[in-house]
Amino acid sequence: MGPRIPETGSFEAVETYLLRGAMMSASPNLLPNLLWIDFLVKREKLDLPLSLPKSFAVQPVRWPFDLCHVMKSTAPWAACFDFDTPTRKGLEVLERVRSRFQSLPVVMLTTSKSKIHQRWAVQQQIWDYIQKPCTVKTVCDSLRPLHAEPSVNVVGTTAQPKLSSPEFNKLSPAVAYLRANYPDKIPLAKAADMCDLSPFQFSRIFKKVNGITFQDYVVQLRIRRAAELMKQRRSSVTDAAFEVGFNDLSYFARMFRKQIGMCPSRYRADTGPSQIALFPQLERAELQDSATSVARKS
Template sequence: MTCSPTAPTSRTWKPVHANNLSRRKKIMNYSFNPPSAGREPRILWVDLTREAGTALVDAIDGAFDVYRVRKLPQVPDAIQIYSPLILCFEFDTPDSAGIEALTRTRRVHPSLPTLMITGCHSEAVAICALRLRVWDLLVKPVSIEALNHQIAALTIVTRQRGSESASEILFPSQGTEDLSALDGHKQQARTFPAIALVAAQFDRKIALEYAAALCRLSASQFCRIFKQEYGVSFGQYLLRYRIDRACERLANSGALAKEVAYSVGFNDHSYFTRAFKRQVGLCPSEYRGAQDSPND
């Protein structure tokens, strides 16, 4: 399957020749047309969505220094010329061409922190993200707040660590066994595969043993380390993640609360209602009503 890019805009990458530096800079500034030369962080966004106006980059455009690429062959030159702090690949459904381009990019630029955004929930996508060692896998619908949080966290980590790449922070050597030798960021790599699993499969049953196996830990080790890293148990994290996704869907769709419950992984509507009220303070119908009411 091949992507069908939409017509380029003023913020879309245009090919430039690298044989003349001054000419390259001139064309780069014209082609990207950034809203603010000093805005941070610099993000290169590989937009592989098929319909105009559906990409998340459209929602954050102007909030960050974002340059968009729509054609895969342009990605290497864009990275060389723009030197982004963060790279993002956004898919509707990942296809072979997009995954191959992401794989090549990770191989050539392993220290470039990369976000992967997809509209497809599948184990294959989650495993792909794990193998490519992306910073995070986000599954649409994704709130702008969640996306901004990821970008801000990634920016802070990369700047604080300096020469140490985000990939090294998240994915320490597989042979490292001594947790006491790892700093806080590196410890997070031990259970990151479980976080990616939740993002990809929160709408399905997720066994703790399976999450532990993805992290190459026993169930007891996984429970202990996950609690150390995130301050909550894996079950609590999964519950909160599902409730957060339910809040987004209640606020942004006309689906019934029961339908929302099933769509985020709850098989028991009564339990969903109780869990939602414990976390949010309102039952689902009250929450939707509050979102629909105009602010005073």
């Protein structure tokens, strides 16, 4: 049963309650409030949230409700939006939550396999997008990294996980593996598993940290290595393409032109030193990786 809805209040007034709730959730003696928002069109028992372990204080609410009142009465540490197929109204409410309470982590559960919904979730910076049917373990695995965060997720503040060295360190196992095995086919799901993240979480964090998607990062890394082979070892265009993992020469040529600005044969024929600033995202990632390695050794 959902919490009692108090009288109407403003969003500004709510933030005081949310701050208090987040501070209480950070106490080792109190459980974090997990707001479970039911937007299911087909009426059914909420077995999934009720099956979550006792480490969460689940607060289920069902649409329709007053969003401001719910936030005030539950002071959530995180929120799960539970859909079958997302409705327009449900997505509007979720977007409003993400816009107004930017530090509140939101998990979206849905039966929808629509790429449009997944892209929308990325744009809204949803913490995770879980396709149903799913298990309790899937939900717990999604929430576990948030529960492990040392900082308190206070709604209305900037306590959302920051794009700093902790975020980069979370990705470092996959990035290190990729740099050593870039010619091989590396599925995104495998890279995410190396970092103990879901594919959706991994994709979202990866793009935020590096400024490009995981797939674009792989292509850029391969193109840069191919450019180095042609310049430093004078490898042929064909040899360079196959060595870095491209099996289609026409695709390699298109990607090379897109990234470098000229075709690979022209780039190789230019015997002068390259003046092209290649891939600042890769350079930044490598500098961060080097700094992290030095810090671990010291």
